Amino acid sequence: MSTVLQLKKVIKSYGGAPALDAVDFSLPDNAYIALLGPSGSGKTTLLRVIAGFEEPDSGSILFHGKRLDGVEPHDRGIGFVFQNFALFPHLSVAENVGFGLRNRKVDPVTDTRVLATRVQDMLALVGLKGFEDRAVTQISGGQRQRVALARTLVTEPKMVLLDEPLGALDANLRSRMRSELKAIRERCGVTFLHVTGSESEALAMGDLVLVLDRGRIAQAAASDIVYNSPATAAVAGFLNCYNLFAGSVVEDVFVGPAGRFPLNTSRRKAPQPAYAIRYDRVSIRPREASLSPDEVRIEGDFIASEYSGAAVNSFFALDGGHVFEVESHLSHARPPVFIEKHRYALVWKKEDALVFG
Structure with a gap:
């Protein structure tokens, strides 16, 4: 299996305190990766560094074998789904999904028919066909989550980062969205890196589970190995x-x-x-x-x-x-x-x- 993302000795500190402490890992292409860790372990910092919203103090990040140093977030080919969805409340579902295509700096989609087709195809992929004209303030939390995902996927990223994407949903919806996210990822064929503080979510969703402990990767293994054979007492504690x-x-x-x-x-x-x-x-x-x-x-x-x-x-x-x-x-x-x-x-x-x- 080919590698989509590789981090080598990545360090990021704030005020002298390390948020990421020489992080090393490689992620396979076309996989669902869960990143598990408690609050303050560095999960969101790690996502932001990969996405390009923050620059590491040292170390290197390689995406499909090419270094990302100095590459702007919108030029990385990496999509980001925010925890609070970050939708535009004054735009319809279709307008939200098409926003990135219409307004990107390189090769914006200006043909309205092409744009509408791309948006329709993406809404069908995430199960929102028929919701094009709805206001995002008039749909459920799970539907808003899918709009946010569609808006990211429509730009055809080579990898998608999800920052606690199910955290704002109720328990029943979280459970349903787990299987929906996995199915959507399989249809797209790209790697999802899903950050969560929920051990059950990480174990249920990840083909590979990374456990982050105080800015370091404490374990990287299949979910059954992490559950049955945690590498450290801290990992065992996170599993609850x-x-x-x-x-x-x-x-x-x-x-x-x-x-x-x-x-x-x-x-x-x-x-x-x-x-x-x-x-x-x-x-x-x-x-x-x-x-x-x-x-x-x-x-x-x-x-x-x-x-x-x-x-x-x-x-x-x-x-x-x-x-x-x-x-x-x-x-x-x-x-x-x-x-x-x-x-x-x-x-x-x-x-x-x-x-x-």
């Missing part, structure tokens, strides 16, 4: 599905404030030692329940449960004040019922834990 413990490895035992956990797993090289167990890898048992040799156990007091339809998440207070979470899938059994402030054994298999450091 792992219980994390600080401590240190002493021979074959992980020692920390939560207790001593016997190890039977490979260790991942990481800057900070940590122990992680995924929420859905833990079983909840009575305190007197027996333990097999390949299992690890701690005790906690039940706090509350939270139902999400297909699963229930149960929360327990450990002796050191740490809150421990367990996810039980309801397809497996009836929803468990626990007694508030009652003490339970929380059990998992040694090989299911991830050990960092």
